[in-house]
Amino acid sequence: MAKTIHEQQCLEMQKETEGVKAGLQARLNELESLLNDSNNRVKELETSAKSKCQSWSMKVNNYQSFMDSQFHAMRDLRFTSDAIKQELLKTQKSYFEEFNLLEVKLKALADAAGNYREVLNENRKLFNEIQDLRGNIRVFCRVRPFLPGQNGKQTIVESIGDNGQLVVTNPAKPGKEGQKTFKFNKVFGPAATQGEVFADIQPFIQSVVDGYNVCIFAYGQTGSGKTYTMTGPNDATEEEWGVNFRALNNLFKISQNRRSTFQYEVGVQVVEIYNDQVRDLLSNRTGPAKKMGVTSISQPNGLAVPDASMHPVLSTTDVIDLINLGFKNRTVSATALNERSSRSHSIVTVHVRGKDLKAGNYIYGNLHLVDLAGSERVDRSEVTGDRLKEAQHINKSLSSLGDVIFALAQKSPHVPYRNSKLTQVLQSSLGGQAKTLMFVQLNPDVTSYSESLSTLKFAERVSGVELGAARSSKEGKDVKELMEQMASLKDTIAKKDEEIERLHLLKDLKNGYPGIDGEQPRTGSLSDKQSETGSTDDEKSEITDAALSMGTETDGSAEYVHSPEGVSLGKPKVVPKVRVLQKPAQATPTSKSESPRASSPAIKKTLSSSSNLVKPVVRKKV
Ligand SMILES: Nc1ncnc2c1ncn2[C@@H]1O[C@H](COP(=O)(O)OP(=O)(O)O)[C@@H](O)[C@H]1O
Ligand SMILES: [Mg+2]
Numbered sequence: 042m043a044k045t046i047h048e049q050q051c052l053e054m055q056k057e058t059e060g061v062k063a064g065l066q067a068r069l070n071e072l073e074s075l076l077n078d079s080n081n082r083v084k085e086l087e088t089s090a091k092s093k094c095q096s097w098s099m100k101v102n103n104y105q106s107f108m109d110s111q112f113h114a115m116r117d118l119r120f121t122s123d124a125i126k127q128e129l130l131k132t133q134k135s136y137f138e139e140f141n142l143l144e145v146k147l148k149a150l151a152d153a154a155g156n157y158r159e160v161l162n163e164n165r166k167l168f169n170e171i172q173d174l175r176g177n178i179r180v181f182c183r184v185r186p187f188l189p190g191q192n193g194k195q196t197i198v199e200s201i202g203d204n205g206q207l208v209v210t211n212p213a214k215p216g217k218e219g220q221k222t223f224k225f226n227k228v229f230g231p232a233a234t235q236g237e238v239f240a241d242i243q244p245f246i247q248s249v250v251d252g253y254n255v256c257i258f259a260y261g262q263t264g265s266g267k268t269y270t271m272t273g274p275n276d277a278t279e280e281e282w283g284v285n286f287r288a289l290n291n292l293f294k295i296s297q298n299r300r301s302t303f304q305y306e307v308g309v310q311v312v313e314i315y316n317d318q319v320r321d322l323l324s325n326r327t328g329p330a331k332k333m334g335v336t337s338i339s340q341p342n343g344l345a346v347p348d349a350s351m352h353p354v355l356s357t358t359d360v361i362d363l364i365n366l367g368f369k370n371r372t373v374s375a376t377a378l379n380e381r382s383s384r385s386h387s388i389v390t391v392h393v394r395g396k397d398l399k400a401g402n403y404i405y406g407n408l409h410l411v412d413l414a415g416s417e418r419v420d421r422s423e424v425t426g427d428r429l430k431e432a433q434h435i436n437k438s439l440s441s442l443g444d445v446i447f448a449l450a451q452k453s454p455h456v457p458y459r460n461s462k463l464t465q466v467l468q469s470s471l472g473g474q475a476k477t478l479m480f481v482q483l484n485p486d487v488t489s490y491s492e493s494l495s496t497l498k499f500a501e502r503v504s505g506v507e508l509g510a511a512r513s514s515k516e517g518k519d520v521k522e523l524m525e526q527m528a529s530l531k532d533t534i535a536k537k538d539e540e541i542e543r544l545h546l547l548k549d550l551k552n553g554y555p556g557i558d559g560e561q562p563r564t565g566s567l568s569d570k571q572s573e574t575g576s577t578d579d580e581k582s583e584i585t586d587a588a589l590s591m592g593t594e595t596d597g598s599a600e601y602v603h604s605p606e607g608v609s610l611g612k613p614k615v616v617p618k619v620r621v622l623q624k625p626a627q628a629t630p631t632s633k634s635e636s637p638r639a640s641s642p643a644i645k646k647t648l649s650s651s652s653n654l655v656k657p658v659v660r661k662k663v
Contacts (some may be wrong), residue, residue, distance in 0.1 A: 143547050150544070161471055164530050177474070179226045180500050182207055182481045183238065185232035185266035197493060198484040202227045209497065212487040223497050235273060235280070239287040245476055246291045249393055250305070252404030255412065256470035257284060260439070260499065261482030262492040263383040263415030270363065270414045270480050285389055285410050289360040292393065298538050301545075303395040303404075310349045310392070311367035314339065315385035316434045317462045321349040322367035322387070335465045344392075345466045348476075351392070364389060383415040384431045386438065386463055409470045413439065416499065417482040417492050439499075445471055446479070446503040459592075479503070545551060 073577035184201070187194050199208040199220055207228045211219035229238055245255045259267035272439040273283035280586055282290075289307075311322040319335055344351075353358050373388065391408040416439055417434035441461035448456045449472045458468045471477055483493050 050339060058359050063519065075235075077267065095191055120592065122661060125330060137292055139547075146544060150541070164527075164534070167527055167530070178446060178477045178479070178503075180481060180503070181227045181229065181238075181241065182223070182225045182483065182497075182500070183229040183233065183266060184231050184483045184485050185269065187485065194485075195487045197490050198230075198483075198485050201230045209490075209493065211494075212490055214369055214640060218330065221494070221497075223501060225481065225500070235270075235282060235287070237288060238270065239291075241283060242284060242288070242478065243291060245478055245592070246288050247295060248476055249391070249406040249408045250292060250299070250303075251296045252395070252406045254470040254473075254475040255478070256290070256407075256409040256467050256475065257478045257480070258409070258411035258413055258467075259480040260413050260416055260444075261415040261480075262484060263494050265482035265484040265489075265493075265496070267412050267415075267480070267482050271410060272368075285364055286357055288340045288408060288410065289354070289391065291358040292391065293356060296393075296395070298535075299395075301538075301541055302398055304398055305393060305395045307355075307394075308342075308351045308353050308392045309363055310351055310390045311387070312349050312390070312466070313371055313385045313387045314344055314430060314438065314462050314466065315371070317438065319346055319349070319462055319466065321346070322370045323350050323352055325350070326371075335462055345390075345469060347523065384435060386414050387412045407470060409467050410503060411467065413442075416496055437461055443499055443503050449477070450503060463521075 156400065159473065184198055184207075187196075195212065197209045197212065201207055205225040205227050207223045207225065208220050209223070210223070213219065227241055241258065244259065249255050259270075259271050261267050269283065271283050272285050273281045277283070277286075289309075292307065296303065296307070297304070309323075312319050313322055334348060352359075352363050354363065367387070367389070371385070389410040391410070393406045393408070395404045395406075396402075402543045404628075414435045416435075418436075419428070426434060441457065441464050444457050444460065445464045447453075456472055457470070458464045464471065478502065479634040481496055483496060485487075485493075509582075
């Protein structure tokens with residue numbers, strides 16, 4: 042029983058054990074499958090880790106090579122920056138050197154500027170001396186060519202000498218017997234070009250810019266080439282320009298060259314004198330031209346015809362426009378069909394005012410360019426009425442002109458300026474220190490012989506005395522020496538002007554790179570220095586005296602002129618189209634030389650505008 046129980050117990054235990062065993066087996070199986078899963082998972086993770094690892098190492102490589110390339114680039118950049126730094130230092134050094142050089146040069150120029158005035162005055166004095174030695178009245182003869190279609194015409198001109206000699210033949214008396222010799226400062230033959238003629242006038246234009254008054258006029262019978270010489274043919278090419286345009290052109294050129302030391306303003310009036318009445322040819326009034334009064338001018342630079350409009354000009358084009366307008370008006374105002382221009386005097390007056398940028402005072406010059414009425418004698422038996430009146434006025438004015446020049450040439454104490462409107466208008470440019478140039482125009486045709494002879498006799502009369510004196514010293518050693526000195530002075534001036542231009546460029550360049558040398562641009566420092574220094578009273582009074590002795594006026598402040606007799610010369614009319622290009626640097630005169638009693642026309646256009654850039658000029662003393 043016990044055994045059975047035991048056996049039963051054993052069986053139960055066995056069963057239990059088997060049950061446990063089966064449970065354990067199942068658990069084992071479960072665990073095994075879990076293990077398998079885990080193994081698989083590990084494998085998977087291993088694979089993924091491997092691939093990740095690979096990708097990371099690739100990335101690391103990439104970064105490494107990127108870093109390397111950046112490093113190289115940085116190294117290159119450093120090299121480049123070093124090279125640039127070097128280059129910059131080098132450039133800076135060369136700039137420094139150049140600026141120092143410029144500084145030295147500017148200093149030298151500033152020092153030399155002190156001498157400039159002296160040399161300029163000397164230059165002017167020499168120039169004037171030469172002119173004086175050659176005579177303040179000069180007579181040039183110009184023989185016009187035969188015109189197209191006048192082939193085969195016989196000429197009265199026998200010979201033209203280089204020394205200003207002209208021999209004419211009386212066609213009625215062939216041979217030596219009929220020959221007459223005249224002497225001029227110069228004779229231009231039919232082949233002379235406008236340019237060649239002007240070359241001999243140019244010194245006169247320079248005088249105007251230096252503050253002298255100059256009168257250039259053409260005398261001769263109608264058709265002898267007066268207008269051709271003074272203006273040129275209609276629609277002239279530049280080559281054919283007459284004295285008017287060339288003179289103005291030259292004047293602008295000179296003032297431009299001097300812009301560092303002088304500031305010039307130029308104004309033009311154009312009038313005609315017809316039947317002893319003065320008319321403004323540039324008036325903007327419509328209808329018949331207004332008759333103008335002529336003032337007896339006690340101030341050399343007061344306006345002779347104050348009521349005539351004053352037109353500021355800046356360029357030769359302005360002048361051409363004005364002169365053409367004037368001549369157009371001349372035609373418009375003609376009262377008769379026959380050519381009025383041959384029976385009136387036309388006068389182009391150029392007023393020049395130059396401000397000395399250093400001293401602050403002014404010099405004035407004026408230039409009268411006169412195309413006279415035809416000098417032909419009118420047969421009184423043939424003309425009556427208006428024509429006779431015209432002829433009488435022309436005769437009177439031309440003979441008055443002859444008388445004035447004759448009186449001047451003889452240094453007569455009385456000069457009869459008041460005998461005609463013509464001489465009154467030209468008064469400031471005739472006599473005193475003024476320079477007068479007469480063109481004696483000849484028509485070479487034998488049919489004009491008697492007119493030509495009377496023209497030549499007029500010239501002989503007005504110029505004889507002065508020319509005699511001038512001739513005797515003309516070839517003299519003194520003149521030659523002075524001429525050489527002048528040429529060398531001119532040369533030096535031209536060279537210095539070029540140098541100044543160059544320095545200005547350099548200076549501008551420097552100002553264009555402020556701060557390179559750590560300094561402020563130095564624009565105007567020189568001028569500041571100069572204006573601080575100014576000129577001494579002695580210098581000023583010397584200038585004033587010189588200016589006055591040159592027949593120039595030293596005041597430009599007032600626009601009204603009062604002559605000592607109390608005659609108001611009035612304000613020049615400035616036509617509305619006036620353009621004010623640049624105000625003079627100093628509107629109010631400061632120089633003691635600018636006396637309040639005197640004044641001159643205010644011309645509003647300014648040619649040169651370098652008031653804030655005083656450029657000193659070195660002029661070598663000769
Ligand atoms: N030097 C010259 N060369 C060529 N033609 C000239 C010259 N001088 C004058 N003439 C011509 O002669 C003519 C008369 O000249 P012009 O100047 O009108 O004379 P004026 O003014 O004395 O009456 C014009 O046709 C002009 O072009
Ligand atoms: Mg004419």
